[in-house]
Amino acid sequence: xxxCPTLIVTVGLPARGKTYISxxxxxxxxxxxxxxxxxxxxxxxxxxxxxxxxxxxFRPDNEEGLKIRRQCATSxxxxxxxxxxxxxxxxxxxxxxxxxxERRGTIIRFAEQNGFRVFFVESVCEDPxxxxxxxVQVKLGSPDYIHCDSDEAIKxxxxxxxxxxxxxxxxxxxxxxxxxxIKIMDVGRRYLVNRVVDHIQSRIVYxxxxxxxxxxxxxxxxxxxxxxxxxGRIGGDSGLSARGQEFATRLRNFLQEQNIKDLKVWTSQxxxxxxxxxxxxxxxxxxxxxxxxDAGVCEEMMYEEIQTHYPLEFALRDQDKYRYRYxxxxxxxxxxxxxxxxxxxxxxxxxxxxxxxxxxxRCLLAYFLDKTADELPYLKCPLHTVLKLTPVAYGCxxxxxxxxVDAVNTHRDRPEVxxxxxxxxxxxxxxxxxxxxxxxxxxxx
Amino acid sequence: xxxCPTLIVTVGLPARGKTYISxxxxxxxxxxxxxxxxxxxxxxxxxxxxxxxxxxxFRPDNEEGLKIRRQCASAxxxxxxxxxxxxxxxxxxxxxxxxxxERRDTILQFAEQNGFKVFFVESVCEDPxxxxxxxVQVKLGSPDYTNCNTEEAVExxxxxxxxxxxxxxxxxxxxxxxxxxIKIMDVGQRYLVNRVLDHIQSRIVYxxxxxxxxxxxxxxxxxxxxxxxxxGRIGGDSGLTTRGKExxxxxxxxxQEQNISDLKVWTSQxxxxxxxxxxxxxxxxxxxxxxxxDAGVCEELMYEEIQESYPLEFALRDQDKYRYRYxxxxxxxxxxxxxxxxxxxxxxxxxxxxxxxxxxxRCLLAYFLDKTAEELPYLKCPLHTVLKLTPVAYGCxxxxxxxxVDAVNTHRERPANxEVSRMSxxxxxxxxxxx
Numbered sequence: 073x074x075x076c077p078t079l080i081v082t083v084g085l086p087a088r089g090k091t092y093i094s095x096x097x098x099x100x101x102x103x104x105x106x107x108x109x110x111x112x113x114x115x116x117x118x119x120x121x122x123x124x125x126x127x128x129x130f131r132p133d134n135e136e137g138l139k140i141r142r143q144c145a146t147s148x149x150x151x152x153x154x155x156x157x158x159x160x161x162x163x164x165x166x167x168x169x170x171x172x173x174e175r176r177g178t179i180i181r182f183a184e185q186n187g188f189r190v191f192f193v194e195s196v197c198e199d200p201x202x203x204x205x206x207x208v209q210v211k212l213g214s215p216d217y218i219h220c221d222s223d224e225a226i227k228x229x230x231x232x233x234x235x236x237x238x239x240x241x242x243x244x245x246x247x248x249x250x251x252x253x254i255k256i257m258d259v260g261r262r263y264l265v266n267r268v269v270d271h272i273q274s275r276i277v278y279x280x281x282x283x284x285x286x287x288x289x290x291x292x293x294x295x296x297x298x299x300x301x302x303x304g305r306i307g308g309d310s311g312l313s314a315r316g317q318e319f320a321t322r323l324r325n326f327l328q329e330q331n332i333k334d335l336k337v338w339t340s341q342x343x344x345x346x347x348x349x350x351x352x353x354x355x356x357x358x359x360x361x362x363x364x365x366d367a368g369v370c371e372e373m374m375y376e377e378i379q380t381h382y383p384l385e386f387a388l389r390d391q392d393k394y395r396y397r398y399x400x401x402x403x404x405x406x407x408x409x410x411x412x413x414x415x416x417x418x419x420x421x422x423x424x425x426x427x428x429x430x431x432x433x434r435c436l437l438a439y440f441l442d443k444t445a446d447e448l449p450y451l452k453c454p455l456h457t458v459l460k461l462t463p464v465a466y467g468c469x470x471x472x473x474x475x476x477v478d479a480v481n482t483h484r485d486r487p488e489v490x491x492x493x494x495x496x497x498x499x500x501x502x503x504x505x506x507x508x509x510x511x512x513x514x515x516x517x
Numbered sequence: 518x519x520x521c522p523t524l525i526v527t528v529g530l531p532a533r534g535k536t537y538i539s540x541x542x543x544x545x546x547x548x549x550x551x552x553x554x555x556x557x558x559x560x561x562x563x564x565x566x567x568x569x570x571x572x573x574x575f576r577p578d579n580e581e582g583l584k585i586r587r588q589c590a591s592a593x594x595x596x597x598x599x600x601x602x603x604x605x606x607x608x609x610x611x612x613x614x615x616x617x618x619e620r621r622d623t624i625l626q627f628a629e630q631n632g633f634k635v636f637f638v639e640s641v642c643e644d645p646x647x648x649x650x651x652x653v654q655v656k657l658g659s660p661d662y663t664n665c666n667t668e669e670a671v672e673x674x675x676x677x678x679x680x681x682x683x684x685x686x687x688x689x690x691x692x693x694x695x696x697x698x699i700k701i702m703d704v705g706q707r708y709l710v711n712r713v714l715d716h717i718q719s720r721i722v723y724x725x726x727x728x729x730x731x732x733x734x735x736x737x738x739x740x741x742x743x744x745x746x747x748x749g750r751i752g753g754d755s756g757l758t759t760r761g762k763e764x765x766x767x768x769x770x771x772x773q774e775q776n777i778s779d780l781k782v783w784t785s786q787x788x789x790x791x792x793x794x795x796x797x798x799x800x801x802x803x804x805x806x807x808x809x810x811d812a813g814v815c816e817e818l819m820y821e822e823i824q825e826s827y828p829l830e831f832a833l834r835d836q837d838k839y840r841y842r843y844x845x846x847x848x849x850x851x852x853x854x855x856x857x858x859x860x861x862x863x864x865x866x867x868x869x870x871x872x873x874x875x876x877x878x879r880c881l882l883a884y885f886l887d888k889t890a891e892e893l894p895y896l897k898c899p900l901h902t903v904l905k906l907t908p909v910a911y912g913c914x915x916x917x918x919x920x921x922v923d924a925v926n927t928h929r930e931r932p933a934n935x936e937v938s939r940m941s942x943x944x945x946x947x948x949x950x951x952x
Contacts, residue, residue, distance in 0.1 A: 249707075264710075267707070281713065281722065360854070417716065
């Protein structure tokens, strides 16, 4: 994979979903391990202007407004430069209207000077309902319109859109034939893709072509409590305990109450998720990629046994739980890579229930809730609790449903003391302290 | 994934790569486990008309010709129906020009009657160099032109293309807005994608957008001989033997002699492939998904030990080596699924050397050489041998280069007796010799 940083540039009239796409794409790229950051020029404008008065600011004949907007774009590009050249960023998403060829020309020159590859993402839509829904979902709550009522806000925003319309130069098949871009039309009904030049652009196009905005919910939960759970052993392929079966029954009732339209149910290929789904009495699909993280040599051990037999490994894992790979096993980082097709298919689908495992659920949750690699391995995903995720505005609403069936706690918090990596011999006293603390943070009986 | 079969329909003038795309797509879908078959109407015509005389057959005013061509299309669609409803097929690729809206409507009606989803793949290209190259690569060698010299063939074929041009109705943004299709323009420079409806269409679009026709070669080989190889043990993560290191050196020389432009080198994350790549003194990329098949409880065992400790498992594996999953391990079928992103990236890339493992190499080779799931686990991939794959016409040329460094044989043929009740000796008959 080339080291050339990529500058993604959005193009489109206001309320065409540019910021929605920018944020979602940024979240996806970061999750798969590509350091990405978005730069919203509107944000810069709000910081510069402090108080938004009206659409008049955006009038094409407002010299003062134009000057400020140009300064904001420049300021944002400076931060892009900083992020991609100095701070280790791989992709920057430059989120603004960028509706004139002139503005885009400026950006292209900027990218050329700095050795960045440019990829344009244009959103074109003339469906008045989609635009109205967009305004309701994300504009009314904007800082720009805090002091307006809905009608005033909508009226002003429509006039704001009008300010851009006369100077809008969409990406053109002929004039822009040498640029790399995707033109998304009518919220994904049609796409025009031009000159995809590398792997990351190909992945971005594939992702953008799979997302949709139809309302739906994703339900995430773990299998019911398993026999190995009760024994405090990790991994393995055991069946449900009596309480685990009780959970599955409650889950069935819960789903019926939720009255979900066309629910798809996915499980892993391990007994405990399959047994949970069986009790639901509905068709379900098994994915091997949803199997729990492979703990390699530590499979089916208790944490105390891992400490006894592999104390160094145990400590290393606590130092960097995301990247640590069990000997002959996997890391969370590996898990994310194998779960990527699951995420892609979840994006395509509508209502889905995923019955999976602790580490797997943490990875999926981190994607939806934009958690960092650092936070991911410590997300709380208790047994017998269903998380309902519903996309709203630019993010995800989370509702947690505890189905009131007791279960062991399998969550191990990040211990307080850790060995700081060094080439010096390990100080045994600290070492003992690590073990002691780790033991103390163990959950089961 | 819906059970509704999919009918992929190509659209485009002659020499636009429709058959190339059809065959490649069919190969890819079968490899990832989606039963797919292509139906080339030109084949049906050749079986019917027996001897091709000239482009006159394709003239739009040739009533006799039109009648025969319509019959051939119908015969092909009948076979499509049979394949998708009774033959266990999931996808059929209907490969023909399909350049008029009238013909496409006939196909749409046929699909609707039978409950098939239709996805059009149109190839549009006006670059004369590309068309010329196409004709040279695949038309000159066609049965139609067996008895012509090159110039005659090219001249006739150009006139054949002309017969279609006047009536060509390209997929239209407005008129065809309710159809599901991808329009590929100028060999992949630009794509128009309309109404992708489901998972399989999404995968097809992604695949078509990643393939290219730039000449290049893919080199496949295994790591040099490893310590566990000589002991006759499977799996594990051991280092190279002296002979394995010798191979790595020879590999380095070989690569230099090949004088390959911009060669990328990929390895797995296991010691033996990394050590092999280290000898090349060129940058290389490590892929965890290129790791050898996980033999689960059988890791690091000899076949003799597997027979002793797990005789049932050993027999089950011989019965269905492709689908059999080692306890706590993987199957070849699992391997294919985890290797799919490697294949996708190989399609994007140009010159690549992949240093991998026996089972992994068998899976990759099966993709390039269109081998079935039955053949795949028994493909011969000996140590210290490099396979050079070069796409040509509709397939892949294979050159096998042995680097003349001795190594153990790790290939175990399917024994005659795969029954669970078999004797130990029968199970171990085909185990290659080792220390």
